Amino acid sequence: MTIVFGVFLLTLMLITAIAIVRTQNLFVAVMLSGIFSLLLASNFFLLDAADVALTEAAVGAGISTVLYLSALALSAENERAPYSSHRLIALAVVSVTALLVIYATFDQPRVGDPAAPVHQHVAPWYLEMTRDAIDIPNVVTAVLSSFRGYDTLGEVFVVFTAGIGVLFLLDKPGARHGGTQTVGRVRLRHYLIPRLVGRMLIPFILLFGLYVQFHGEYGPGGGFQAGALIAASIILYALLEGETRALQALPRRLLTLLIASGALLYGGVGVAGMLLGGNFLDYSVLASDPVKGQQLGIILIEAGVGITVTGVLLSVFHAFAARGRF
Amino acid sequence: MTALQAHLPALQVVVPMLSAPLAMLLREHRLSWALATAASLCAFAIAISLTLSVIDTGGMRYLMGSWPAPFGIELGVDAMSALLLLIVTGASSLALIAGASSLDREIEVERQPLFYAAWLLALAGLCGILVTADAFNIFVFMEISALASYVLVAGGPDRRALPAVFKYLVMGTIGATFYLIGVGLIYLMTGTLNLDDIVYRIGEVAEVKPILIAAGFISVGLALKAAIFPLHVWLPNAYTFAPHVVTVFLAACSTKVALYVLLRFNFVVFKPYLEDHDLKFAIFLLPLSLLAILVGSAVAMFESNLKRMLAWSSVAQIGYITLGASLVSVAGLTASLLHIFNHALAKSALFLALACLAISVSKLRIENIGGIAKRMPWTMAAFLLAGLSLIGVPGTAGFVSKWYLITATFDSGPLGILLVAVIVVSSLMAVVYIWRVVECAYFRETDEAQSAREAPLMLLLPTWAAVLLNFYFGLFPGVPLELSSSAATLLLGQTP
Numbered sequence: 001m002t003i004v005f006g007v008f009l010l011t012l013m014l015i016t017a018i019a020i021v022r023t024q025n026l027f028v029a030v031m032l033s034g035i036f037s038l039l040l041a042s043n044f045f046l047l048d049a050a051d052v053a054l055t056e057a058a059v060g061a062g063i064s065t066v067l068y069l070s071a072l073a074l075s076a077e078n079e080r081a082p083y084s085s086h087r088l089i090a091l092a093v094v095s096v097t098a099l100l101v102i103y104a105t106f107d108q109p110r111v112g113d114p115a116a117p118v119h120q121h122v123a124p125w126y127l128e129m130t131r132d133a134i135d136i137p138n139v140v141t142a143v144l145s146s147f148r149g150y151d152t153l154g155e156v157f158v159v160f161t162a163g164i165g166v167l168f169l170l171d172k173p174g175a176r177h178g179g180t181q182t183v184g185r186v187r188l189r190h191y192l193i194p195r196l197v198g199r200m201l202i203p204f205i206l207l208f209g210l211y212v213q214f215h216g217e218y219g220p221g222g223g224f225q226a227g228a229l230i231a232a233s234i235i236l237y238a239l240l241e242g243e244t245r246a247l248q249a250l251p252r253r254l255l256t257l258l259i260a261s262g263a264l265l266y267g268g269v270g271v272a273g274m275l276l277g278g279n280f281l282d283y284s285v286l287a288s289d290p291v292k293g294q295q296l297g298i299i300l301i302e303a304g305v306g307i308t309v310t311g312v313l314l315s316v317f318h319a320f321a322a323r324g325r326f
Numbered sequence: 327m328t329a330l331q332a333h334l335p336a337l338q339v340v341v342p343m344l345s346a347p348l349a350m351l352l353r354e355h356r357l358s359w360a361l362a363t364a365a366s367l368c369a370f371a372i373a374i375s376l377t378l379s380v381i382d383t384g385g386m387r388y389l390m391g392s393w394p395a396p397f398g399i400e401l402g403v404d405a406m407s408a409l410l411l412l413i414v415t416g417a418s419s420l421a422l423i424a425g426a427s428s429l430d431r432e433i434e435v436e437r438q439p440l441f442y443a444a445w446l447l448a449l450a451g452l453c454g455i456l457v458t459a460d461a462f463n464i465f466v467f468m469e470i471s472a473l474a475s476y477v478l479v480a481g482g483p484d485r486r487a488l489p490a491v492f493k494y495l496v497m498g499t500i501g502a503t504f505y506l507i508g509v510g511l512i513y514l515m516t517g518t519l520n521l522d523d524i525v526y527r528i529g530e531v532a533e534v535k536p537i538l539i540a541a542g543f544i545s546v547g548l549a550l551k552a553a554i555f556p557l558h559v560w561l562p563n564a565y566t567f568a569p570h571v572v573t574v575f576l577a578a579c580s581t582k583v584a585l586y587v588l589l590r591f592n593f594v595v596f597k598p599y600l601e602d603h604d605l606k607f608a609i610f611l612l613p614l615s616l617l618a619i620l621v622g623s624a625v626a627m628f629e630s631n632l633k634r635m636l637a638w639s640s641v642a643q644i645g646y647i648t649l650g651a652s653l654v655s656v657a658g659l660t661a662s663l664l665h666i667f668n669h670a671l672a673k674s675a676l677f678l679a680l681a682c683l684a685i686s687v688s689k690l691r692i693e694n695i696g697g698i699a700k701r702m703p704w705t706m707a708a709f710l711l712a713g714l715s716l717i718g719v720p721g722t723a724g725f726v727s728k729w730y731l732i733t734a735t736f737d738s739g740p741l742g743i744l745l746v747a748v749i750v751v752s753s754l755m756a757v758v759y760i761w762r763v764v765e766c767a768y769f770r771e772t773d774e775a776q777s778a779r780e781a782p783l784m785l786l787l788p789t790w791a792a793v794l795l796n797f798y799f800g801l802f803p804g805v806p807l808e809l810s811s812s813a814a815t816l817l818l819g820q821t822p
Binding site for chain 1: 340391443447463469474477481517
């Protein structure tokens with residue numbers, strides 16, 4: 001049954017992808033890419049990767065679509081027709097790449113095969129050590145935040161870099177329009193029903209974001225997804241009540257502080273491990289009981305991830321919205 | 327002290343990385359500059375200390391989070407990473423010091439804290455790639471360094487920086503994605519991401535197809551990032567339109583670090599496992615290297631934008647580096663690695679000299695600098711001397727690596743004479759394009775140059791430091807040579 005669902009979803013994804021390439025209308029392309037992400041998330045879910053599915057749904061289908069739309073508001077709705085000869089070369093390159101990937105799959109182990117190398121080598125150790133050394137139910141969280149916590153620190157800094165990049169490029173002095181012009185551009189104040197429904201939704205999204213943040217050790221979730229959800233609820237508020245009201249609640253300076261402090265919190269936990277006699281990112285030394293130390297470390301670094309992701313996503317949104325044209 | 331020593335591989339990354347958020351929070355641009363420079367110098371000191379301990383003990387290992395490898399992430403510093411770490415941190419420090427007086431003209435003061443944060447992230451990303459011993463961790467830090475480099479390049483005052491950076495971004499992202507596909511396939515077949523563990527377990531993999539495809543994806547992806555001909559198209563414009571000191575930093579390191587990963591994977595992981603890998607590697611890379619050397623030098627000869635001229639010369643110099651590697655011999659790889667070091671020295675000195683010129687000349691084109699040597703004697707002398715090193719005149723660093731390259735090609739059989747001819751011809755071409763600039767600056771007259779003034783001391787000092795290093799390492803190539811040759815023996819799996 002799973003395989004039927006999988007094939008069905010993959011076919012839909014293929015159709016969506018072709019439609020994205022074919023369409024000249026950028027608004028349609030953005031909507032379709034949201035659908036693509038949602039299908040992808042469903043696929044991840046079928047493969048039992050609930051954490052990844054949640055991230056893809058929150059970031060790919062949610063936040064990216066909003067950001068694309070904000071970017072689209074600054075540019076034209078239709079793409080200019082590219083040269084057709086380039087298109088053929090591009091098609092050839094993409095086809096060859098696809099064929100190579102397909103060729104590589106001929107010898108790969110069957111999906112879900114318990115004898116596959118990925119299930120034989122490091123995975124059993126992770127399962128055992130999550131129980132013995134960290135004692136939390138979600139193995140994925142244990143791998144992400146402790147066993148391979150250095151990678152996750154790197155990913156937080158990828159998000160951080162992206163945020164710095166957008167702020168650096170879009171917040172050019174002079175490029176920002178006067179405050180009076182931006183007021184009320186992106187808002188739905190005069191639409192009663194979306195506004196009422198939206199306002200009712202915001203607290204629930206926020207609450208769900210917090211749940212995902214603090215429940216990451218027990219179920220799917222963690223800082224990345226929570227950050228995206230919390231940012232989504234505030235972006236919704238900005239859309240409903242106007243960007244200025246959102247900025248009053250969370251000013252730019254505070255957002256910048258959030259971006260930096262989340263990254264510093266994560267890094268600081270790593271350095272604390274070093275100062276207390278362990279290696280970098282060794283959480284066991286944070287408390288007298290190594291298991292408690294691991295749990296404390298994971299909660300702290302997940303908080304750092306959530307803070308930075310929220311800050312970056314909101315800053316990026318405001319940076320786009322502030323450049324709005326009329 | 328010894329406790330600190332053990333943490334150095336981690337601190338090499340952590341110091342610049344955690345300084346980035348702090349640099350962003352500082353509102354005063356001078357303070358952020360000071361913090362960035364201090365962090366970069368600190369990273370340089372760590373790199374020197376790591377190099378010394380590599381020379382003493384052969385290498386260092388570090389377990390992130392104290393989890394044992396291959397389950398946790400392991401860092402490893404050996405001769406090859408030490409060599410590259412010296413270049414990256416050294417070039418970053420010199421460029422930042424020069425940036426104090428050069429960047430104010432290109433980037434608004436209020437945006438500078440963000441710029442310095444991006445700089446530190448680029449530095450941390452490059453260092454992260456160099457110290458890690460984990461295939462996926464390389465990808466993570468490649469992303470950090472790449473994103474940060476896009477930001478740095480886009481900081482240029484010229485609006486043409488934006489299309490240049492967009493091209494760089496698209497190509498760089500394809501490169502990183504290809505690398506990730508390759509690593510994914512390797513993980514699928516071996517179940518591990520630790521490089522040493524991959525080498526150990528890949529021997530037991532019976533099915534060759536996925537590994538073969540992985541080798542292709544990883545090599546092509548990294549070749550894109552390393553600007554190996556004909557995948558270099560992003561490079562000239564990205565270098566041309568970036569702020570001047572950013573060009574110094576990127577030209578010295580970013581392509582080199584991609585080359586480092588390329589060589590690591592091909593020689594350590596794929597060569598022992600895939601049949602005839604060395605032959606295929608050579609057949610693939612040798613003609614491309616020769617083309618890069620000839621085409622790059624030829625375009626540079628006819629280019630009148632000075633930065634783009636040096637950027638095309640970089641395409642040719644990357645050709646020398648890959649030429650050495652494609653010989654698949656200890657001598658060839660030693661020459662190749664040594665040239666990575668020496669070219670970084672020569673190019674950063676040349677681009678620093680251009681940054682000095684840019685203080686007085688608004689458009690860095692050859693027709694605008696006529697007679698400028700009278701007004702800016704120190705700058706042009708630095709350009710001339712660094713140019714000698716790029717050409718490979720005896721007594722300079724450039725000569726040492728070219729000499730090793732020529733000896734290595736002579737040993738490589740009947741093709742050797744042809745390869746030597748190509749190296750000699752392209753060196754003559756380098757004489758032409760350096761001479762054009764020198765002739766114009768010393769023996770022509772234009773109006774614009776009359777009002778020129780010598781660059782400030784803060785710019786001249788790092789420039790001359792780089793120039794003098796070219797001569798120092800030309801006369802005493804001991805340390806880089808020792809690192810290169812032990813790295814070459816490591817790559818080819820022979821005991822030194």
